[in-house]
Amino acid sequence: MDRARGGTRPCSRGNARLDSFLKRNADRGVYERIRAHEPCVVLSDSINKVYMHVVLSDERLYLTEYLPRTLTAAVSFESVRDIELVNDLPEFLSLKDRERCQHIRITYVTEKPAGKGRDWSRRSNGEGLPPAVSRSRRASHIPPMVKMEGYSAESQWMKEDLQPVRKSTRSASCPNAELLGLPRVPLPPSERPTPSPLSTPPTSPSLSEESLKTLESSQVTHSISSVLSRILRRDPASSAVEREAELHLYAVSETSRLYLHLQSSWNSFIIKSTLMLDPLYRRRCVASPDPGTPSISMERMARLFTQLSSELLQSGIGQEKLYVLLQELRTAAHRYIPLRRLFWRSGEVCAFLVETLEDCLHGCGSLGGAYTADQLLMSTLIVQTLAIMFRETEVEAARINLLSAKKGALASRMLLALVCDPQLSLVNSEIQSLLTEYLDAACTLLFELLLLGHETSRCFSADNFLSVGWSLRVLQPHPHLMAFIGYQAQQVVLVLSGLQESPLSPAQSVLLFQRCGLLLACLQYNPQLAQHLRSSFREEFRFFVKVSCAEEKLSPHHPISRPTLRLVDHIQTRIQYT
Structure with missing residues (x-):
């Protein structure tokens, strides 16, 4: 839609392979709302200092391998409590990278499972988001779009509705560093090998031309409505115990804008929600x-x-x-x-x-x-x-x-x-x-x-x-x-x-x-x-x-x-x- 009129999103510049991967594998409503992506060293409860791409949309943060094969929802802005820059010198980086690194710490709330065998992928009929990148190989799901009640007005702008475009989302949990075959602190490879066809998810089914031009604003509205309905219907007495978790992103670049994009996206989300x-x-x-x-x-x-x-x-x-x-x-x-x-x-x-x-x-x-x-x-x-x-x-x-x-x-x-x-x-x-x-x-x-x-x-x-x-x-x-x-x-x-x-x-x-x-x-x-x-x-x-x-x-x-x-x-x- 943007490209048809000469516009380009900042996130699509400089990495055509990643942008093509995201276009194939992300729901169209998500893809059109991607704000930025950057390579970072990622550290969390389940990822131990792996060089990955951080993909930022309006509502959540995704992770994918440096040579992208799977797209995993990592943190929803619904659960974020703080995003801050940490003034430190990470010892696991080289001296040069250590001095120019921007360390971003995202503090968020996740739910501790109430019973054995219950995990995020099964909670609320698949509506939940993973607290971090899971070690499980199960597919993660994007929350379904929920239709909201509204009203019609007299203007021609108000008489036409937006129908959400549904696209099957293929997303798997991100493997750990050993499964990726990457060293403990991998840096960008000097030569990028072409991924095997078996490691790249197949292209999604084609949509009609009219469907491809369907606007995404109702999708974002319905998705936020789904988030809010889950917030309001929570029963403190029966819900799982909440705990704080952290996701650490190390952007090895003096000109990284990831922190700014994160703050902007989070502000926008909390205002609208x-x-x-x-x-x-x-x-x-x-x-x-x-x-x-x-x-x-x-x-x-x-x-x-x-x-x-x-x-x-x-x-x-x-x-x-x-x-x-x-x-x-x-x-x-x-x-x-x-x-x-x-x-x-x-x-x-x-x-x-x-x-x-x-x-x-x-x-x-x-x-x-x-x-x-x-x-x-x-x-x-x-x-x-x-x-x-x-x-x-x-x-x-x-x-x-x-x-x-x-x-x-x-x-x-x-x-x-x-x-x-x-x-x-x-x-x-x-x-x-x-x-x-x-x-x-x-x-x-x-x-x-x-x-x-x-x-x-x-x-x-x-x-x-x-x-x-x-x-x-x-x-x-x-x-x-x-x-x-x-x-x-x-x-x-x-x-x-x-x-x-x-x-x-x-x-x-x-x-x-x-x-x-x-x-x-x-x-x-x-x-x-x-x-x-x-x-x-x-x-x-x-x-x-x-x-x-x-x-x-x-x-x-x-x-x-x-x-x-x-x-x-x-x-x-x-x-x-x-």
């Missing part, structure tokens, strides 16, 4: 409840997006029609991931939205007047639409190309346009409520821009375009930046101080996570903003923000709760002791 606990959000993400509705081909998707874009970009368009068209674009973006890719490849619509946001907010703000309801409604819709376009498009090369073009000109405009004065509109309760909704949406979009910047910050110079440091420096001259960041900090204090007694909803939990991520980035990457937060909020975070209170507010059923608690702890440490 938490939001999917909200019935309203879940309905928004379902294309149609009618299973008989034909799927949308990529060609038709492209035609519909072109038609919508031409209507948006026509001259003299009225505000009411513009608002309706943007609502349609936001709804379609919620439900169809390929549309988000088309959005970044077109470029014109993104630039138009940024320009419209500039006119809506800063045309009035620069004059010192109050915002109107229409301005805030339009601005909120634009910012929400832009934020959705960032979700699950990390591997879309057109996104980074568009935002970094002309020294990051469009990204700079987007950053400066979304920040506003949180105290400008104190006219009445209705306007204040609309402004609050906008400030929530602006935090989400800024969080997405900083997530994009984290990869650049860690892999390249801190002065590189789109890095976190660069983004905050772009915002530095904005007259309302301090007030905007202060407002976001106030909301964190308000939520975690115990003044609001009710537990947080899934959407509120995600927003708290994003606000904490924004504050931590300010403390880490911008001295001026860090000093402002310390001088203005040190006492609040010392006396009012309690981790115990955060634990009470954040539901244990929300996948995002644990990462949020860690962010709160990091923020408190940096505000009080740095």
Whole structure:
């Protein structure tokens, strides 16, 4: 689908053999969602320092031999508790490799079998994932896609359903180092022998042309729904005992981006899986409840997006029609991931939205007047639409190309346009409520821009375009930046101080996570903003923000709760002791 329109995924570059193997052996919905793959030395309970390929998708991490023969699901993001870089010098590597190695430790929860003979491949009718790469030779199974209930709306984007493409998955447990015939710490072979035909799984049955063009967004939605249903139906009294396990990945490369991809995938998973606990959000993400509705081909998707874009970009368009068209674009973006890719490849619509946001907010703000309801409604819709376009498009090369073009000109405009004065509109309760909704949406979009910047910050110079440091420096001259960041900090204090007694909803939990991520980035990457937060909020975070209170507010059923608690702890440490 991407390649048909000239796009390439970063993971498909540089290793055609592995990419071909994955295309043959992975379910198509999984293959299209692969974000990255890298060779690493792998260490776990069942693998003892074997050089393998780590394959990363949106929902889990897979392993395959360096000369790929089997694809094994290793860890699901559902069970991950932490992903961190370890500062050490592995003794089993050579001196040269030891110094440039990036050691990644993934801590996850696995279930200890309750009875003899019961293992992961038999749990929950095959829906479970292995705690690590099993020594068993049994095949591992990808969770089945579960159909979700939804609703149909009037727009043509909402009347067409997506049917999941099922493809038989051939996956076997990965053999250990001795069975692979590899040394204890194998390094890349200088000459790569051609695998025997017997060791390569046969090509999967061919599918019809229409089936091959079926979109994968419903598959991801249904799969996450399956994960969430298993979380919610667990009975603590009858479930197996949970224990923590670790998977260690040693990337022998100074330029490895595996850690960044892992963090990005995990963040994306916990955000979406938490939001999917909200019935309203879940309905928004379902294309149609009618299973008989034909799927949308990529060609038709492209035609519909072109038609919508031409209507948006026509001259003299009225505000009411513009608002309706943007609502349609936001709804379609919620439900169809390929549309988000088309959005970044077109470029014109993104630039138009940024320009419209500039006119809506800063045309009035620069004059010192109050915002109107229409301005805030339009601005909120634009910012929400832009934020959705960032979700699950990390591997879309057109996104980074568009935002970094002309020294990051469009990204700079987007950053400066979304920040506003949180105290400008104190006219009445209705306007204040609309402004609050906008400030929530602006935090989400800024969080997405900083997530994009984290990869650049860690892999390249801190002065590189789109890095976190660069983004905050772009915002530095904005007259309302301090007030905007202060407002976001106030909301964190308000939520975690115990003044609001009710537990947080899934959407509120995600927003708290994003606000904490924004504050931590300010403390880490911008001295001026860090000093402002310390001088203005040190006492609040010392006396009012309690981790115990955060634990009470954040539901244990929300996948995002644990990462949020860690962010709160990091923020408190940096505000009080740095």
